[in-house]
Amino acid sequence: LLNWLRSSKADRKIILPYNKSDQEKFKHGKRALELLGIEHDVTIENVVINFENSKALLANIGVDVNFLSKENTLKDEVSRLESEATKILTLESLNSSGGDDKNLILSAVNSLSDFEIRDKAGDFIGARMGRPEKAKLRRLKGSPNVLFPVGEEGGRLRSIQAACESGKITGNFPVYFCVKCKKETIYPVCEDCESFCKKMFYCRECGEASVDACKKHKTSTAYYNRSVDINHYMEKAREKLGFANGEIPPLIKGVRGTSSEGHMIEHLSKGTLRAAFDLQVNKDGTIRFDATEMPLVSFRPKEIFVRVEKLKEIGYDKDIFGKELENENQILELKPHDIVLPSPPEHPESRADEIFMRICHFVDDLLVRFYNLEPFYNVKKREDLVGKIGVCIAPHNCAGVVCRIIGFSNTLGLFASPYMHAAIRRDCDGDEASIMLLGDVLLNFSRQFLPSHRGGTQDAPLVLNARINAGEVDDAILDFELVNEYPLELYRLAEQRKHSSEIEIYDVRKALKEGKNPLINIGYTHNTSNINNGVVCSNYKILPTMQEKVKHQMELVEKIRAANTSDTARLVIERHFIKDMRGNLRKFSMQEFRCVVCNEIMRRTPLSGKCSRCSGKIIFTTHEGGIKKYLEPALELAKRYNLSPYIKQTLELTKRHIDSIFGKELETQEELEKWF
Structure with a gap:
């Protein structure tokens, strides 16, 4: 670059020769301008650097900017700079044993400049692409609507209707006895008289089922393999729901067989309703929505598409500065149990708002038609979901954390507080979590549905955590900083490549030691215009x-x-x-x-x-x-x-x-x- 500057002219701007014969000669100088980020115009025979950028360049290499005020050549100045730089580089290389060339050059530039110039980037760290973003309804193999075994009679699609055409299905079914009707059934509540049934035990040696376990052989099970009249149970499910024949969904999908210890099954009525709302069941009887985890500490009402009045109803009455919430541009601190659902308009299969509205309708219909109770959710539009309670859970975990829906984003990720992510034992490094509606969990979850093999109880809400305690979640949260900006000392130590433990920054660990509440006044270090403005879906998926x-x-x-x-x-x-x-x-x-x-x-x-x-x-x-x-x-x-x-x-x-x-x-x- 200095060699190129020797041939340049200065007249309120720097004009560098760049005709066809000079392009090969000065290609390294041209590349130096590009790497330094100095804007320049390429003409037919010259490269021109405007006045402001020329001043910046000359100031960095120790040339008086007044040099540009009249027509000059930089030949003498460049010769002086080259001489000084050569001496400094020679001296620095002698003083440093095998030092980094980048540091030698930076030292030489600093010796020429009237002010300190620092390394703009430090060390570069390579990274590979992680998991693509995800937000979609979870579906088991075969996308079943109900945990009801259809065996081979269900055909390729595991269809209840196909099994009905066969008349009977064969498989492992639990055995109950209705005292009132004096008959065996597969449900704990009689499908005819709706009275509670007695659990029966089947002895494989005797080949008989009885109310008491066989004392002779001690090999009794609460189920046995037999054929059942599927048409009878399907008709009773239709009658229970009050559906006409034409209202039954054309395809209700079951499972090939159950793998739980007692081979417990769901009532066909639940599968019929799920199919009516195009919902699929998980292995534990719940409906899950999976999404990539993303941390969020603050938000604006306009970013989550919720009215100010609605946010006030659920407890967001003041912004982070203590002012009354009045407009959609004020910044609010996210509460630890609150979540923002993914609802990208251009990805219909990833719209959690529409899916959770269908789940609410399903739960309400289940309460009315199956349990003879009043509807609970009464959701008519998307905003009605705000304030509804759900459950967050991560794979390989058996404890769910109670959450609350407060809004929606146009992203393919689940926004939640760092405390929520830590509570479900995740790190937000490409992990995904599941969201369930609490009403669905309370009505339909049963550990009796869970597989009996090793790991069968993982990814199931056996326990619900209703309150997050910062000292009892994943240890990673203890290093979470509670500041609005990082001190200058952090950048100075980073420049010296010191370990991060050498700087004291106020974090959750210190807040807990001082007896303060780390869940409030979290602060944030980087502002953004809108959390929805990033890339929604990566090209890798498209x-x-x-x-x-x-x-x-x-x-x-x-x-x-x-x-x-x-x-x-x-x-x-x-x-x-x-x-x-x-x-x-x-x-x-x-x-x-x-x-x-x-x-x-x-x-x-x-x-x-x-x-x-x-x-x-x-x-x-x-x-x-x-x-x-x-x-x-x-x-x-x-x-x-x-x-x-x-x-x-x-x-x-x-x-x-x-x-x-x-x-x-x-x-x-x-x-x-x-x-x-």
Whole structure:
């Protein structure tokens, strides 16, 4: 850059030569301007730096800015600067043993400048993409509406209607006895007279069911495998709900079989209502909405799309400065149990507001039609959800935390207080949490539905925490700072690469020691115009094919100076593509087969080539496309970025292995856009 400045002219602006013959000679100087962030105009024969930017550049390298007031050349000034800089660099390199070149250059620049110039960025830290954002209703395999086993009679879709056509279904059902009707039933409450039934026990040795457990064999269970008349129970469910024949949803989906210890089942009436509102059931009987966790400490009413009057009704009467809440632009502190639901208008499947309105309607209909009670929620519009109580829970946890809905965002994430995230034992590093409606949990949750295998009780609200205590949640919250700005000392110590523990910042740990309430007056360090203004959905989710995802990723890497393009390509191939292809190949050789009609899974294909149960067509469960989908992108990356022979040969061996199984394609289908 100094060499280029020697050939420049100064006249209230710096004019640098840049004709066709000079471009190669001064390309490093041009790149230096770009890296320094100095705005400049490129003309036919010159690069021009305007007056303000010229002053800034000269001031940084120790040249009097008055030099620009009249026509001058910078030749003499640059020679002086080069001489001084050379002496300083030589002296600094002698004093430092193997020091960083960046620090030497910064020292040289500071010695020329009349004021201190600091490293603008310090050390760069690389990061890879985490999990894409998510917000959607949870669905078990098969998307069941009810925890009611339909066995093979339910067909491929596990349909209650398909089972009704068979007349009977066979499976493990609990056994109860109605004293009033003097008959066995599968429900704890008789579907005919609605009186409570007695639990019965079935002895496998005796082959009989009785009210008392068999004292002789001691092998009694509260269920046994038998056929039941599904039409009878479906008709009773319809009568219980008061539905006409035409009001029953066309498809009500059950489960293939239950896995709980007592094989407890749900009443078909609940599944009928869920299907009517297009809702699916979770393994514990509740309805879940999953979303990526995002921390939030303060908000404006306009950001969560709720009126000021409504917020006052639920306790938000003053802003963070203690002023009365009067307009939608005031900043309010988020209370620890309050959450903001994701409701992006352009992603209908992720709109928690519409889903929770349907859940409210389902619970109200259940109360009225099934329990003969008054409706509770009476939700008619989205704002009616504000103030409603829910339950937050994280996977691998068995304790739910009571939460309150206070608003909605246009994002694909669940906004909640850091205390809420800590209470459900999460860190907001790409984790996701589930939200349930409290009324749904109280009515429909039962631990008797939970699988009896190891880990079956995880991700179930066995316990509800109604009050968050900052000292009893995840330990990470103790380091949460309660400040409005960081002290200057933090930046000075960071410049010296000191450990963060060397600075004292007021945090939750100190507040608890002092006996103060850390849940209020949290403060915030960074303001934002609107929490909804960021990228709502990443391109990784929008782009349809892996080729396009890899293409866009590498285009981005090529633009980022801090990223090593070849190394990124190598990591994508080694840690993702090759592992997936080899894993899928192994899975292909060990795969099971499936009947398209009855969904029967078989380890090997029958000699007849057809399903032995229903004579249906048999297909693979691992397909050729799933194995080959990464092959072309991997080969293209290796070729384009000239990766090591080891990577190329590994891919070639994998390709040969795949071709030996599926054969080579004689014809390939090309996209039309390739020819235009």
